[in-house]
Amino acid sequence: MITTDFAPGSPCWLDLGAPDVPAAAAFYGAVLGWEYEAMEGGGEDMEGGMFKKDGKTVAGLGKLTEKGARSAWMIYYSVADADATTEAVKRGGGTVRVEPMDLEQWGRMAQYSDPLGGQFAVWQPGTNKGVDLVDQPGSLSWTELYTSDAAAAKEFYGAVFGWQFGDMELPGGGGTYSLITPAGLPEERMHGGLMELPKKDLALANGRPYWHPVFNVTDCDAAVAKVTENGGSVQMGPDDAEGVGRLAVCLDPSSADFVVLTPTSG
Numbered sequence: 432m433i434t435t436d437f438a439p440g441s442p443c444w445l446d447l448g449a450p451d452v453p454a455a456a457a458f459y460g461a462v463l464g465w466e467y468e469a470m471e472g473g474g475e476d477m478e479g480g481m482f483k484k485d486g487k488t489v490a491g492l493g494k495l496t497e498k499g500a501r502s503a504w505m506i507y508y509s510v511a512d513a514d515a516t517t518e519a520v521k522r523g524g525g526t527v528r529v530e531p532m533d534l535e536q537w538g539r540m541a542q543y544s545d546p547l548g549g550q551f552a553v554w555q556p557g558t559n560k561g562v563d564l565v566d567q568p569g570s571l572s573w574t575e576l577y578t579s580d581a582a583a584a585k586e587f588y589g590a591v592f593g594w595q596f597g598d599m600e601l602p603g604g605g606g607t608y609s610l611i612t613p614a615g616l617p618e619e620r621m622h623g624g625l626m627e628l629p630k631k632d633l634a635l636a637n638g639r640p641y642w643h644p645v646f647n648v649t650d651c652d653a654a655v656a657k658v659t660e661n662g663g664s665v666q667m668g669p670d671d672a673e674g675v676g677r678l679a680v681c682l683d684p685s686s687a688d689f690v691v692l693t694p695t696s697g
Contacts, residue, residue, distance in 0.1 A: 432566050432572070432619065432620065432621075432622070433565040433566050433571060433572060433573070433574075433622045434565065434566070434620070435560070435561065435562070435563070435564075435565055437509040437556065437560050437561050438509070438613045438616060438620070439509055439510055439511055439592075439593075439613065439614065440508055440509065440510070440592035440593060440594055440613040440614055441508065441509055441613045441620075441622050442506055442507065442508055442509075442571065442574050442622055442623065443507055443508065443509040443554050443556070443560065443561030443562065444490075444491070444506075444507035444552075444554050444561045444562055445490050445491070445504055445505060445506045445507060445562070445571060445644050446490060446491030446492060446493060446504070446505055446507075447459075447490065447491070447492050447493070447502070447503075447504050447505075447687060448493055448494070448495035448496075448497070448500065448502055448503060448505065448687075449492060449493070449494070449495055449502050449683075449685055449687070450494075450495045450502055450685055451685065452478060452479065452480075452492060452493070452494055454684065454685075455492055455683065455684075455685065455687075456480075456482075456492060457661070458661050458662065458663065458683050458684055459482060459492075459683070461657050461660070461661045462654055462657040462658055462661065462663070462691075463482075463484070463569045463646060463648070463654070464484060464568075464569050465482040465483065465484055465489065465490075465569065466482070466483045466484070467480055467481070467482055467483075467492065468480050468481045468482075468483055478493065478494045479491070479492060479493040479494060480492055484564055484567075484568075484569040484570060485564070485569075487562075487563035487564040487570075488562050488563045488564070489562055489563070489564050489569065489570045489571065490562065490571070495685075501635070501636065501686065501687075502683070502685035502686060502687040503550070503636075503641065503643075503687050503688070504642070504643055504644050504687055504688070504689060505542065505550065505551070505552050505642075506551055506552065506574050506642050506643075506644060507540065507551075507552040507553060507554040507561075508551065508552070508553050508554070508592060509553070509554055509555075509556060509560075509561065510553045510554070510555050510592075511555065512555060513531040513539045513540065513541045513553055513554075513555040514531050516541065516553050516591060516592075517530070517531055517541055517543075519590060519591045520543045520591055522590070523545075523546065523586075523587045523590045523591055524546040524587065525543050525544060525545050525546055525587065525591070526543060526544040527541065527542075527543055528542040528543055528544055528550065529541055529542035529552075531555075533557075534557075536557050536558045537557050537558055537559035538554055538555055538556045538557040538558070538559050539554075539555040539557065540552060540553065540554050540555070541553050545578075545584065545587050545588070545640065546583065546587055547578060547579060547580060547583065547584070547639060547640050548636070548639030548640060549576060549578060549584070549636075549639060549640030549641055549642060550641070550642070551642055566647060567647060568647050568648055568649045569646070569647065569648070570646065570647055571644050571645070571646060571647075572645050572646065572647040572692060572694070573622065573623055573624070573644075573645035573690075573692070574611075574622060574623035574642060574643075574644060574645065575623055575624050575625070575626070575642065575643055575644075575645060575690065576623070576624075576625040576626070576640060576641070576642050577625075577626055577628050577632075577633060577640060577641055577643075578625055578626070578627060578628070578633075578640035579627065579628065579629065579630045579633060579638070579640060580627065581607070581609060581625055581626070581627035584625055584640065585609060585625070588611075588625075592613070592614065593613075593614030593615075594611050594612065594613065594614065595611070595612045595613075595614065595616075596609045596610065596611060596612075597609070597610045597612070597618065597621075598610075602673065606626065606627065607626070607627070608624050608625075608626050609624060609625045609626070610623075610624050611623040611624055611625065635682075635686065635688060641688070643688045643689055643690060644689050644690070645678070645689070645690040645691075645692050646689060646690065646691055646692065647692060647693075647694065648691045648692065648693055649693060650693060651668075651669045651676070651677040651678060651679055651691055651692065651693040652669050652677070654679070654691040655668070655669055655679045655681065655691065658679075658681045658683075658691075661684070662683075662684035663681055663682055663683045663684055664681070664682045665679055665680070665681050665682075666680040666681065666682060666688070667679065667680040668680060674695060675692070675694070675695060676692050676693050676694040676695045677692070677693045678690055678691065678692040678693070679691050
C-alpha cells in the first residue's frame, strides 16, 4: 500500500499535463470528486494548480507545454538526493529530461526517461513531502508501468531506486505481473507493478513504455459511467481481479490514461 511517510523510492506526487486545464479540472472533478484550486497569480487562464479531495491535496494539474508531448500523468518517486539519482539514471542508460532543479523551499525535482522511453520523475522533499491523501477513495493507490521489456525495466529501476520485485502469474495465461516494493520494506508496503506487453499494445505512447496512476474509488462502475458521460473512454473493464478488486483502464478526453479501482474489502 502507498502511505504518506514517503519512504525513499515510493510514489509521493503526481501531476497531469493537460492541453486544456479547465476541461481537465472539470473532468476529474466529475469522475473522482476532486476540487481544483488554481495557483495564485494564475488568473483566468487557470494554467496550473492543485487537485484536492476533502481539502487534502491529491495531485497537481498544469498546462501541457512540451512540443509533441502527449497528455499524461507524471508520477514522482521520493528520493533523498535528486542529483545522485540523476547520476544513477545516466549510468543505467536512462535520459535526463529535466535536470534537478529547486522549487523554492518546497523541494528539488527532476524528470527522466528510462532506457526504453518510459517517463517518470523524482522529488527530493523540502518543506513539501508530497500529496496529503493516498490509498483512500479519490486518491492514488497504486502505480503501474506497461513496458515492452520487463527484465530490462527491473534491472534499470532496481539500480536507480533499489526496488524489490516479486513476480506473480496472471490467471488465464495473462502473463507475468511484477510487484514493486521500496528497498528494505516488507511486502505490505508494495506500491506498484510492472507488466510486459508487446509494442503494438503500447500504441498510446507510440510503442514506448508508460507509467500510469491507479485511483481508489468506492464504486468502479459508477466511476466508469462518469468517465464516459464526461467525454472520456474505457480501454479495458470494468473487470474483477481476484484478490485485488474491480478495476477499469480509462482515458480522459485528452487520452491521458489512468485506472480506477474499487479494492477488495478486507
